[in-house]
Amino acid sequence: MGRRSDFLAILPLAALAASTPVDLKHQARQVFDPFNPCKSCFRSSWTQGPECTANSIIRSTLSRVTNPPASATATYTPTKWCTDFLRQTDWSTSYTTSFGVSTHTDWTITHLFITVTDTEHPTSTMYCPIPSQGMVCGVDSNTIAPIDQGEDWSIEHYYNPEECQQVCLDHPLCKAYRVDGSPQSGWNCEIFNVGLGVNASHVINPTIPGTQWWDRNCQQHIPGPCRARAVRTAAPIQIEGDVEPTAPAENPAVPTPAEPLITPEPTLVPRADIVKRSAELPDYMSDLSYFWSYVYLTPACSCLITSALPPVPSTTTSTVTRWTSSTTVSTTYEDWFRVTVTPRETTIYMSIN
Incomplete structure (x- = not known):
């Protein structure tokens, strides 16, 4: 108050x-x-x-x-x-009472994008193998014949199953990989230049099914993006390069509201x-x-x-x-967006078993 x-x-x-x-x-x-x-x-x-x-x-x-x-x-x-x-x-x-002309604005928003490539981060590679006929996925055996199976000694061994398969796919001669362990005890990864063979004929004392030996094109350990690609695409794609800049997109015009009604002259x-x-x-x-x-x-x-x-x-x-009448003024607004793109490369590998 x-x-x-x-x-x-x-x-x-x-x-x-x-x-x-x-x-x-x-x-x-x-x-x-x-x-x-x-x-x-x-x-x-x-x-x-x-x-x-x-x-x-x-x-x-x-x-x-x-x-x-x-x-x-x-x-x-x-x-x-x-x-x-x-x-x-x-x-x-x-x-x-005063008399006048009302003005209505009809407006449209156009969204425009500027794409900038991020060159500070190196390009990463992800391999998406394609299943092949005759591949064997999941074999157990505690016996390894390094010479007969062509073990590659050039890699570090502390990779989980997903990483181990990617290491195999990154080595052109690798045909199979073996991984054992757990997240708690640690992983051990080995790659081989000889595949597992029909019904694991190249593995000594194999037990099928198992969780140790895998041909390089098995699908159990592929990355998530590879699984999404398998759902989206019916045919294999050899190479996906850098992301292309996004083309400008334009929203449809905002619906125009009804014109204002004429206000009757009031009783004084x-x-x-x-x-x-x-x-x-x-x-x-x-x-x-x-x-x-x-x-x-x-x-x-x-x-x-x-x-x-x-x-x-x-x-x-x-x-x-x-209001004795109305007029419409059309206006277009531009809405700019900056999009940063970091190049990523995905290689689809055909089977070479």
């Missing part, structure tokens, strides 16, 4: 009708209810009510109003201030109302600006004086625009 005094204007109409006397020339002082004050009271003169002496809060507030400190008496008089505080404003509003009906004026509190009563104290100033002042200054008239004018 602060220092505003216009709370008298927000009383519900039903309460106004119940509390407003028919005779507006001489209003009786309102029945004490600071939280639902009478909107039209105090227009001429009134008599003091019994609460002026019976209500302790009103008596306390009235004492603050009528007992200013010596420093305030030069510019403040209680009766004069209350007379102005209870003064009301009679105001009315009339309406006029003046609005009349009454609002109690806002009066600044003296500095020494600034603590009463808090709502629960402020609402008691109105009944307190009505206990001090029996009439307020005459209402002040006030007239305002509100303009309503009437």
Whole structure:
């Protein structure tokens, strides 16, 4: 609420009708209810009510109003201030009509992409083998014949199954790989230049099925992107090179909303109302600006004086625009995006078993 005094204007109409006397020339002082004050009271003169002496809060507030400190008496008089505080404003509003042309904007957004190649990261290679006839996938045997099976000793051995197959595919002579171990104990990877043979005929004492020996084109250990490619493509692709820049894409135009309706010319009906004026509190009563104290100033002042200054008239004018026609302006907006591409190369290997 602060220092505003216009709370008298927000009383519900039903309460106004119940509390407003028919005779507006001489209003009786309102029945004490600071939280639902009478909107039209105090227009001429009134008599003091019994609460002026019976209500302790009103008596306390009235004492603050009528007992200013010596420093305030030069510019403040209680009766004069209350007379102005209870003064009301009679105001009315009339309406006029202006005419104009409404403008509607039809707009489109075009998305444009700038592709930048990231050259700071080296190109990686991923091998996607294609299944071959006669390959054997999953054999167990604890016996290795390094010379007969052509073991390649040039690699490190600490690769998991997926990495081990990629190492085999990266060596053109590799036909099979063997891997055993676990994530907890560690992995051991070996690659061989001789395949497993029909029904694992090149493996000593084979047990089928198993989890150690695999021909290079088996599908159990291929990377995830290779599996996705197998689903997307029916025919094998030899080489996929660097990613090409994305071509600019354009969104369809945003649907155009319906044109505005013509506003009919309003009927000029003046609005009349009454609002109690806002009066600044003296500095020494600034603590009463808090709502629960402020609402008691109105009944307190009505206990001090029996009439307020005459209402002040006030007239305002509100303009309503009437659109006689409309026009459309088309605008295109460009929305730019920067796309960074890191080249990746995927090689599809045909079987060489």
